[in-house]
Amino acid sequence: MTTVEKSISEDDIKISSEDDDILVDVRDLTTYFYTEFGIVKAVEGVSFHIKKGEFFGLVGESGCGKTVTALSCLNLVRFPGMIEGGQVFFKGKDVLKLKDKDIRKIRGAEISMIFQDPLSSLNPVFTVGEQIAEVISLHEDVKKDVAKERAIKLMEEVGIPLAQERVDDYPHQFSGGMRQRVMISRALSCNPTLLIADEPTTALDVTIQAQILEIIRGLQKKFGMSVLLITHNLGIIAENCQRVGVMYGGHIVETAAVKTIYKDPRHPYTQALMAAIPRLDLSIDKLQTLPGSVPDLIDPPTGCRFHPRCSYATSKCAEVVPPLKIWTSDHEVACHHHEEINASKD
Amino acid sequence: MLRKKYKKAEELSGSQLAIAFRRFRKNKAGLLGLILSTGVILMALLADVLAPYDPATYFLIHYPGYVPSYQPPGVKEGAQLFDYTNYVFNPSFEFPLSEWSNDWQIINLNTSGIPSGIEHGSHAARGSSQGGELTQDITAYKDLFFIELSFEAYVVGEPATLSVIFTNEDGKEDQIDLTLSENRWNSVVLALQDDYGLSVRKEKQESIKMSLRVNTGSDVIVDNFNLKAGEYFKNVHYMGTNYKSEDLFSRLVHGARVSLLVSFGAIFISLFIGLPLGLVAGYYRGKVDEIVMRITDVFLTLPFYFVMILVIVVIQNTRWVDNLLIEMGLSTQVILIAVMIGLGIFGWMGITRLVRATIFQIRESDYVEAARCIGASNRRIMIVHIFPNVLAPLIVVVTLGLSANILVEAGLAFLGFTTEDLSSWGRELSNGFDYATVAWWSVFFPAILIIIAVMSFNLLGDGLRDAFDPRLR
Numbered sequence A: 001m002t003t004v005e006k007s008i009s010e011d012d013i014k015i016s017s018e019d020d021d022i023l024v025d026v027r028d029l030t031t032y033f034y035t036e037f038g039i040v041k042a043v044e045g046v047s048f049h050i051k052k053g054e055f056f057g058l059v060g061e062s063g064c065g066k067t068v069t070a071l072s073c074l075n076l077v078r079f080p081g082m083i084e085g086g087q088v089f090f091k092g093k094d095v096l097k098l099k100d101k102d103i104r105k106i107r108g109a110e111i112s113m114i115f116q117d118p119l120s121s122l123n124p125v126f127t128v129g130e131q132i133a134e135v136i137s138l139h140e141d142v143k144k145d146v147a148k149e150r151a152i153k154l155m156e157e158v159g160i161p162l163a164q165e166r167v168d169d170y171p172h173q174f175s176g177g178m179r180q181r182v183m184i185s186r187a188l189s190c191n192p193t194l195l196i197a198d199e200p201t202t203a204l205d206v207t208i209q210a211q212i213l214e215i216i217r218g219l220q221k222k223f224g225m226s227v228l229l230i231t232h233n234l235g236i237i238a239e240n241c242q243r244v245g246v247m248y249g250g251h252i253v254e255t256a257a258v259k260t261i262y263k264d265p266r267h268p269y270t271q272a273l274m275a276a277i278p279r280l281d282l283s284i285d286k287l288q289t290l291p292g293s294v295p296d297l298i299d300p301p302t303g304c305r306f307h308p309r310c311s312y313a314t315s316k317c318a319e320v321v322p323p324l325k326i327w328t329s330d331h332e333v334a335c336h337h338h339e340e341i342n343a344s345k346d
Numbered sequence B: 001m002l003r004k005k006y007k008k009a010e011e012l013s014g015s016q017l018a019i020a021f022r023r024f025r026k027n028k029a030g031l032l033g034l035i036l037s038t039g040v041i042l043m044a045l046l047a048d049v050l051a052p053y054d055p056a057t058y059f060l061i062h063y064p065g066y067v068p069s070y071q072p073p074g075v076k077e078g079a080q081l082f083d084y085t086n087y088v089f090n091p092s093f094e095f096p097l098s099e100w101s102n103d104w105q106i107i108n109l110n111t112s113g114i115p116s117g118i119e120h121g122s123h124a125a126r127g128s129s130q131g132g133e134l135t136q137d138i139t140a141y142k143d144l145f146f147i148e149l150s151f152e153a154y155v156v157g158e159p160a161t162l163s164v165i166f167t168n169e170d171g172k173e174d175q176i177d178l179t180l181s182e183n184r185w186n187s188v189v190l191a192l193q194d195d196y197g198l199s200v201r202k203e204k205q206e207s208i209k210m211s212l213r214v215n216t217g218s219d220v221i222v223d224n225f226n227l228k229a230g231e232y233f234k235n236v237h238y239m240g241t242n243y244k245s246e247d248l249f250s251r252l253v254h255g256a257r258v259s260l261l262v263s264f265g266a267i268f269i270s271l272f273i274g275l276p277l278g279l280v281a282g283y284y285r286g287k288v289d290e291i292v293m294r295i296t297d298v299f300l301t302l303p304f305y306f307v308m309i310l311v312i313v314v315i316q317n318t319r320w321v322d323n324l325l326i327e328m329g330l331s332t333q334v335i336l337i338a339v340m341i342g343l344g345i346f347g348w349m350g351i352t353r354l355v356r357a358t359i360f361q362i363r364e365s366d367y368v369e370a371a372r373c374i375g376a377s378n379r380r381i382m383i384v385h386i387f388p389n390v391l392a393p394l395i396v397v398v399t400l401g402l403s404a405n406i407l408v409e410a411g412l413a414f415l416g417f418t419t420e421d422l423s424s425w426g427r428e429l430s431n432g433f434d435y436a437t438v439a440w441w442s443v444f445f446p447a448i449l450i451i452i453a454v455m456s457f458n459l460l461g462d463g464l465r466d467a468f469d470p471r472l473r
């Protein structure tokens, strides 16, 4: 269904993927960080797409490039980082080629993002009401009191009790879960078509995690927006997402429908993840079963970045980067040998 | 338990500023610093009201044979003699009796046929019964206490009556008639006090006119004239006087003005340089930051005192600066202004570093990332999201900078870099230094004031820092 064409002309930013269903189409995204220790090849050749109204999950160990991928989608990579190449088509336009003025109109209005730590994501010197209203007045020409009224409505929408009074409180006066609700209402204030949630529950208590995800799910149903949910928790993926991309060392190694991935993981890394997880609610970071260490992204392994830890690795694996290839419709794998490896199953 | 919860909620309500204020209120040392520094600032502002005396009044200078000297703290009461003789026989005139009255002529004693035998000066004055009066104004600044008058008079020919008349501003007179023997020198000494012959005295400032009138007989020659008036005084020197008999308290109160003016002025100059540099470095980073930081490093490695003294001397001797100051009517304050500028251009590095570091820290923070995500422009992020968060540390560093400036200003004044016509703490200290063993107060009070001022701004700065962000400690 999706054919990732790498031959698209650089200038032709209007060209989107053939499928009208697709909201975001990331192609060959590459982002490096030029640090004093060397070039961190945080994201390299990452391609995936998100359909309209889809709940897409991006999973991987911490440090594998999930956040950088998300920020790149908004062209928000900052010094010392640089987007080296690739395209991010959003509603047919390449976000990475837009002028600063134009992309600012997209940020917050059409694509919103919420972060891991809701306290530090809110400016301590402004009330939460002011910060929600800020988004509205940045993108719409409304009066201050109207913006505030809408802020209160949004706060009620995400289940903040006594929103009328709490609108004038400061972020530090809220609990962690309430802060994340504030962040969500802030992200939703202009009815975005894509919500990027970067580990929205990692900093929260387990009980509150479920509530927050429920709110996001509910809002997604209500407004029909797409969600890019970044997490390192496979349980969260299983419960919420329709499709998932697995990242390893700055590469996407496999994308598929969630059900497919659990039933038929094809990449050795995904398989290792699945095999090592007796229970789905465990986070990847707690896994100790995989031999070897997380790749150093300054000096990453050549070829397949997983090859030092892969038991099926051949000399080809160490030389040639395996491209992300369609296996079945809506199932892509980046491994030279996955057909042989999975031959017994198939 | 509930109470504790309530207290916690109370503690956390309101803006960051409100929380900081509440936290500050609990900080005893910070409060002390606030009170003391407010006191120091008020002292500078209200110097004219607070200081009992003009800082440049030399007390007791008119005592006969008086040498100005330090006086211990306390109340000084007594008669202060004011010698009008010098004013009468003004040394700048060859024989200034001529100034008194046309009717009294200046004569040369050696040629006037007066028998020698009594040594006199070469000149005297001659008056006659036909003529008017020899007069002199005695102006008392306080309570005129007594008048001492002495002269010698030679009567040529017949015996004569000479009247000494004191007239006050209301026209009231005291007249003392003197009968003088002929053809010889008569020595006259009058000591008049209150009811003893001097009824014209008043308790407020007044001018009394003294006149000599020859009533009968021949000419009278007057010589060796001495006129002294005693003023009653009661001075309170809370901190004693300095070596010039100037009231130390008044001088230190006025000195606060100088110290604070220089320190505040300098910090504004520092802010003017340091804040934009810090903002620019923090905002643009990369090359710009590199350049700004190198400049900062260079300034930090300079031997502060020596280079500053050099700068002060250069400013002091720059013609156009001089001309500018003359135009502004500040020409006498050139050293102070040079010190202020010197302090300013060597005090901005801390501000720049702090602003830059704070911006670096804040721009990496998630809420700036979040502000970018909602489509805020760089400018908006800088002004709305970053700058307010720079303010708190900025206030702290400015307060601490003030205390440093006070100290350095005092140090420079101690070294002599201060104006002559204004008192300053450092100068009083260095003046008192020479007399420390005999006049403890002349060192103690300036020193204690400098310590209090520096300490209070330090405590205030520390308190504010703890209140704004306990983590900054």
Ligand SMILES: Nc1ncnc2c1ncn2[C@@H]1O[C@H](COP(=O)(O)OP(=O)(O)O)[C@@H](O)[C@H]1O
Pocket (backbone or CB within 6 Å): A033, A035, A040, A042, A060, A061, A062, A063, A064, A065, A066, A067, A068, A069, A079, A080, A081, A297
């Ligand atoms: N500002 C930065 N400077 C240098 N390296 C960075 C920066 N941000 C991220 N990286 C590097 O990029 C890689 C991916 O980071 P990230 O996307 O945050 O991982 P995660 O998957 O946990 O979100 C990491 O190795 C990290 O060290």
Ligand code: SF4
Pocket (backbone or CB within 6 Å): A267, A268, A269, A304, A305, A306, A307, A308, A310, A311, A312, A313, A314, A317, A322, A334, A335, A336, A337, A338
């Ligand atoms: S490409 Fe080679 S090294 Fe990489 S996962 Fe496949 S088999 Fe293993």
Ligand SMILES: [Mg+2]
Pocket (backbone or CB within 6 Å): A063, A066, A067, A068, A198, A199
């Ligand atoms: Mg992350």
